[in-house]
Amino acid sequence: MINKIAASVAEALAGVADGATVLIGGFGTAGIPTELIDGLIEQGARDLTVVNNNAGNGETGLAALLKTGRVSKIICSFPRQADSQVFDGLYRGGKIELELVPQGNLAERLRAAGAGIGAFYTPTGFGTELAKGKETRVLNGRPQVLEYPIHGDVALIKAERGDRWGNLVYRKAARNFGPVMATAARRTIATVHEIAELGELDPEAIITPGIHVSKLVKIERIATQAGGFKGAV
Amino acid sequence: MSNYQKRGKDELARRVAQDIFDGAYVNLGIGMPTLVANHLPAGLEVVLHSENGVLGMGPAAAEGEEDYDLINAGKQPVTLLPGGAYFHHADSFGMMRGGHLDICVLGAFQVSATGDLANWHTGAPDAIPAVGGAMDLAIGAKQTWVMMDLLDKQGRSKIVSECSYPLTGIACVKRIYGDLATLACTPQGLRLIDLVEGLVHAELERLLGLPVAAG
Numbered sequence: 001m002i003n004k005i006a007a008s009v010a011e012a013l014a015g016v017a018d019g020a021t022v023l024i025g026g027f028g029t030a031g032i033p034t035e036l037i038d039g040l041i042e043q044g045a046r047d048l049t050v051v052n053n054n055a056g057n058g059e060t061g062l063a064a065l066l067k068t069g070r071v072s073k074i075i076c077s078f079p080r081q082a083d084s085q086v087f088d089g090l091y092r093g094g095k096i097e098l099e100l101v102p103q104g105n106l107a108e109r110l111r112a113a114g115a116g117i118g119a120f121y122t123p124t125g126f127g128t129e130l131a132k133g134k135e136t137r138v139l140n141g142r143p144q145v146l147e148y149p150i151h152g153d154v155a156l157i158k159a160e161r162g163d164r165w166g167n168l169v170y171r172k173a174a175r176n177f178g179p180v181m182a183t184a185a186r187r188t189i190a191t192v193h194e195i196a197e198l199g200e201l202d203p204e205a206i207i208t209p210g211i212h213v214s215k216l217v218k219i220e221r222i223a224t225q226a227g228g229f230k231g232a233v
Numbered sequence: 234m235s236n237y238q239k240r241g242k243d244e245l246a247r248r249v250a251q252d253i254f255d256g257a258y259v260n261l262g263i264g265m266p267t268l269v270a271n272h273l274p275a276g277l278e279v280v281l282h283s284e285n286g287v288l289g290m291g292p293a294a295a296e297g298e299e300d301y302d303l304i305n306a307g308k309q310p311v312t313l314l315p316g317g318a319y320f321h322h323a324d325s326f327g328m329m330r331g332g333h334l335d336i337c338v339l340g341a342f343q344v345s346a347t348g349d350l351a352n353w354h355t356g357a358p359d360a361i362p363a364v365g366g367a368m369d370l371a372i373g374a375k376q377t378w379v380m381m382d383l384l385d386k387q388g389r390s391k392i393v394s395e396c397s398y399p400l401t402g403i404a405c406v407k408r409i410y411g412d413l414a415t416l417a418c419t420p421q422g423l424r425l426i427d428l429v430e431g432l433v434h435a436e437l438e439r440l441l442g443l444p445v446a447a448g
Contacts, residue, residue, distance in 0.1 A: 028304045103326065
């Protein structure tokens with residue numbers, strides 16, 4: 001019998017090793033797996049490489065993880081924000097390595113990892129600082145840059161509903177990086193707000209088939225920005 | 234010195250909106266370009282794309298009705314129009330890179346006469362770089378339009394023969410909608426599309442310090 005439902009965040013995160021590459025979903029207030037990030041802080045793995053679109057906001061979530069000093073490198077597209085003071089301090093102090101990646105390249109490099117692609121050529125970034133030192137080629141009359149996949153050891157994502165086989169459905173724009181990160185990591189852990197019986201999720205509407213998911217944990221729907229709901233559900 | 238009135242932000246947004254056609258799939262960049270949505274002519278059906286995974290994006294959410302799972306690229310709560318769709322990030326940027334969007338409107342620090350774009354980084358040594366979707370947007374849409382004031386606060390032209398700021402993309406800007414004029418960027422340089430009333434062609438060339446071919 002397959003049962004990917006974990007009883008707790010701690011159980012789901014057991015075994016994340018020092019030196020792991022951790023893919024963390026979310027964009028803005030949508031789809032951030034806050035409970036799993038807090039769990040990772042508790043769990044204590046060190047020397048992590050984190051992949052996320054941003055580099056943390058305020059003092060909670062990813063910013064709190066960075067603050068522990070356990071993240072040695074971040075791969076992201078948009079670190080600088082009005083409230084990215086934790087990252088800014090670490091970066092200016094030379095305490096964290098930054099690999100800045102155009103957002104679409106970030107998504108496609110994750111997709112490539114999940115799809116078994118060795119590398120790919122893309123026009124994005126050609127002739128810019130972010131393509132410096134990279135191989136280029138003119139294809140279809142257009143100059144392109146060779147980009148490599150980003151493989152994760154573990155992906156932490158947030159979905160809306162799931163079942164014990166690990167099938168996932170997302171909510172609105174909270175889908176963002178979840179489906180590609182789920183494919184790109186050796187282990188994917190998802191939080192969901194509802195657990196459905198097998199067969200209850202419409203097979204035509206399942207976005208992440210369970211093959212890409214290792215564990216899921218049910219979390220409460222919190223009336224916070226990260227939870228996606230401010231008012232009543 | 235000729236006597237002319239610059240286009241204000243809303244007037245500029247209205248000018249851009251005039252050139253958006255019925256049925257167009259459009260991405261409006263963060264900042265000034267988002268104003269264009271307020272000026273789309275009535276009766277036009279335009280599908281707005283948001284890079285985080287939305288097509289058919291509607292106006293900002295009303296107060297008290299914000300849903301923080303439904304936000305735009307600027308991370309503001311928005312709405313979805315009937316017919317709208319959600320998709321993941323790789324699909325969203327595939328849509329962009331694959332040339333499926335008709336128009337993308339962006340802000341800029343500098344644009345070269347041949348359409349090189351600099352809009353992601355000032356290159357200042359102490360600045361923390363952040364690129365987001367700028368490079369994907371610049372080269373992805375069928376047409377990339379820039380919307381900006383043509384002169385900086387010191388009166389220097391933001392249209393240049395060669396960008397001094399770090400590049401976002403090469404020869405990717407088709408048109409510049411400015412507060413003084415609308416211009417096309419071509420391999421041969423700038424071509425005039427329109428001028429604000431009272432401004433003469435020679436004066437525009439003097440302000441920009443660049444030749445502008447007649448339209």
